[in-house]
Amino acid sequence: MRFTRDIRNTILINFAGEKIGSVKDLIIDTSTKFPKVLYIDAELDRTDRIGNVDFTEPAKKIRILIPWDQIGSFRDYKEKKIKLKVHPHEIEMGALDYNKLLVGQHILDQQILNHKNIGLGRVDDVVLIEDGDKLVMVGLCVGVSGILQQLGFDFPVEIINKLLLLEEIKQDIIPWNYVLEYKPKKSQIKLRGKDTKDVLVKIVADNDEEAKKIVHKRKK
Amino acid sequence: MNTIKNFWSKIASRFTFIIPFLAIVGPGIITANVDNDVGGIATYSIVGASYGYQLIWLLIIITIALAVVQEMAARMGVVTGKGLAALIRENFGIKITFYAMMVLIIANLANTVAEFAGIAAGGEIFGVSRYISVPVAAFVVWILVILGSYKYVEKVLLFFCLIYVTYIISGLMTNPPWGQILHETVLPKMTWDTNFLIVAIATIGTTIAPWMQFFQQSIIAEKRIKIKDYKYEQLDTHIGAFLTNIVAFFIIIACAGTLYKAGIKIESASDAAIALQPLAGKYASGLFAIGLINAGVMASMVLPVSTAYAVSEGFGWESAIGRKFKEAPKFFILYTLFIIIGACIILFTKISLIKVMLFSQTANGILLPVILILMLLLCNNPKVMGKHVNKPGFNVIAWVTVIVTIILTLMLILTSVFPNIFT
Numbered sequence: 001m002r003f004t005r006d007i008r009n010t011i012l013i014n015f016a017g018e019k020i021g022s023v024k025d026l027i028i029d030t031s032t033k034f035p036k037v038l039y040i041d042a043e044l045d046r047t048d049r050i051g052n053v054d055f056t057e058p059a060k061k062i063r064i065l066i067p068w069d070q071i072g073s074f075r076d077y078k079e080k081k082i083k084l085k086v087h088p089h090e091i092e093m094g095a096l097d098y099n100k101l102l103v104g105q106h107i108l109d110q111q112i113l114n115h116k117n118i119g120l121g122r123v124d125d126v127v128l129i130e131d132g133d134k135l136v137m138v139g140l141c142v143g144v145s146g147i148l149q150q151l152g153f154d155f156p157v158e159i160i161n162k163l164l165l166l167e168e169i170k171q172d173i174i175p176w177n178y179v180l181e182y183k184p185k186k187s188q189i190k191l192r193g194k195d196t197k198d199v200l201v202k203i204v205a206d207n208d209e210e211a212k213k214i215v216h217k218r219k220k
Numbered sequence: 221m222n223t224i225k226n227f228w229s230k231i232a233s234r235f236t237f238i239i240p241f242l243a244i245v246g247p248g249i250i251t252a253n254v255d256n257d258v259g260g261i262a263t264y265s266i267v268g269a270s271y272g273y274q275l276i277w278l279l280i281i282i283t284i285a286l287a288v289v290q291e292m293a294a295r296m297g298v299v300t301g302k303g304l305a306a307l308i309r310e311n312f313g314i315k316i317t318f319y320a321m322m323v324l325i326i327a328n329l330a331n332t333v334a335e336f337a338g339i340a341a342g343g344e345i346f347g348v349s350r351y352i353s354v355p356v357a358a359f360v361v362w363i364l365v366i367l368g369s370y371k372y373v374e375k376v377l378l379f380f381c382l383i384y385v386t387y388i389i390s391g392l393m394t395n396p397p398w399g400q401i402l403h404e405t406v407l408p409k410m411t412w413d414t415n416f417l418i419v420a421i422a423t424i425g426t427t428i429a430p431w432m433q434f435f436q437q438s439i440i441a442e443k444r445i446k447i448k449d450y451k452y453e454q455l456d457t458h459i460g461a462f463l464t465n466i467v468a469f470f471i472i473i474a475c476a477g478t479l480y481k482a483g484i485k486i487e488s489a490s491d492a493a494i495a496l497q498p499l500a501g502k503y504a505s506g507l508f509a510i511g512l513i514n515a516g517v518m519a520s521m522v523l524p525v526s527t528a529y530a531v532s533e534g535f536g537w538e539s540a541i542g543r544k545f546k547e548a549p550k551f552f553i554l555y556t557l558f559i560i561i562g563a564c565i566i567l568f569t570k571i572s573l574i575k576v577m578l579f580s581q582t583a584n585g586i587l588l589p590v591i592l593i594l595m596l597l598l599c600n601n602p603k604v605m606g607k608h609v610n611k612p613g614f615n616v617i618a619w620v621t622v623i624v625t626i627i628l629t630l631m632l633i634l635t636s637v638f639p640n641i642f643t
Binding site: 151 | 302306309310313314315318532535536537538539543547548
């Protein structure tokens, strides 16, 4: 189980382990039932060639979309590193169309509405799970736990909880299949339910087994 | 025949402007008038009592600055249909929104306490105990928002705006020397001592507060003013900036013509109302006190509403005066808590009002630069504003206004924290 906070702003390294840029965002394909991550939106520090295109002078801070299948390793995400499978010269650049959304730009911080257009909260993060070599978006993080995570307060709160022998804080997740429609231009995501309580799944972060709860809820 | 036809078509065109304007008018005039709250009235009273007519020219600058900043908030509200906190969250993320909301809550709570203090002080001038005036005012403003629709609340607030005329009458009752006022406005006589500078900075610094941008944009979003009607909202905003400074002008001349001449120093608006009695008569003093109570009641409603709007928008909760309690529970709970805490602090503690106001001024001063810069970035972002982004000429005026306001606000904080800094 991953969150976009684990991936956005991580370092992009080549197969030799050298830093070549950073990951700015993820692009998902909403035409499929469960949105798959298609590309990473990366900013390359410096390059003289991308695919077939040669630059007369090395391009600096250039933003490109790198297909997810050209990512070789995702294992080092905790060290904030993502490794490219191919040489930067072999990157096949992607392009955006109306079916594709940028997670950071179009989903994070957007308002969640119920079916009667009543505001319920905002998206604090999204939950991604690994499905073979694919990364699939399964839910939206909401509520206090999501805010604490985004503000970086989760660790001190966790320590206080342990000291006070309180229960582990659980993440509030809305499974993606409860999303009725999303309106990127209005920054709104509309749910099928009346209240978030109707659709929420509570999970422990960083536990892959827990992610099954979201999938299970999704299959109901 | 043609002359008569032209005459009637001119009359008709006036009406085609007035009727839609009357439908739109409200957000600009209400927001600007609430700016003349208990703290604002205290500042203008001190200006008049300490420096006579010397600082009246500042009101011209304040009117322009207020009109420029509030126009941007109004335009964003009309174009996006969203409040400022919602736009900040969607465009700048959770961290900046969270910290901005925390500072806004602290600043607005301190301000709300000051408003209830104004109601208490105004009531006591008429012999009404604060243990009656404060709970009654708190209950009235609470029930109005909880039970009223947006239109109803707007009408009540517009009625409260009319009561500010008491300051105009109070000022006129002191028989102002118009020739001298005009002379000192056009050719200001400066006294470059430290206190003069501090009072001048405080006058400008207290005029533009973050709650104003949040409040005006939110009520425009709730009122759903359409882009085609923006010209009316723009006029509403400009009239509001003008009227609020007309009221400030008369507060200054009321105190300048009486307290300044008699050499009486004051520290608050209620001091001014009391001191006016032997100098301008009981009616002028009474009107001044009524104005103070009115300002306190109006602001003790608007500041909690502004906070509830901003926090709810920032965190995505439903926020609208027109919703039922069960549809927007967090919005109404926040509003209720603000009123209860504000009233209880005045009723059950012996907190120093001057310290509360200084604290609120400092918190506002910390937040204002951030909010104004974010507003300018949003107003220049075509993804947010489309073709309604700031025009290059307006941008120059807006940036100059914002930078000057930020510098003055920071100077105000410095003088609050280190009173002898400019000595």
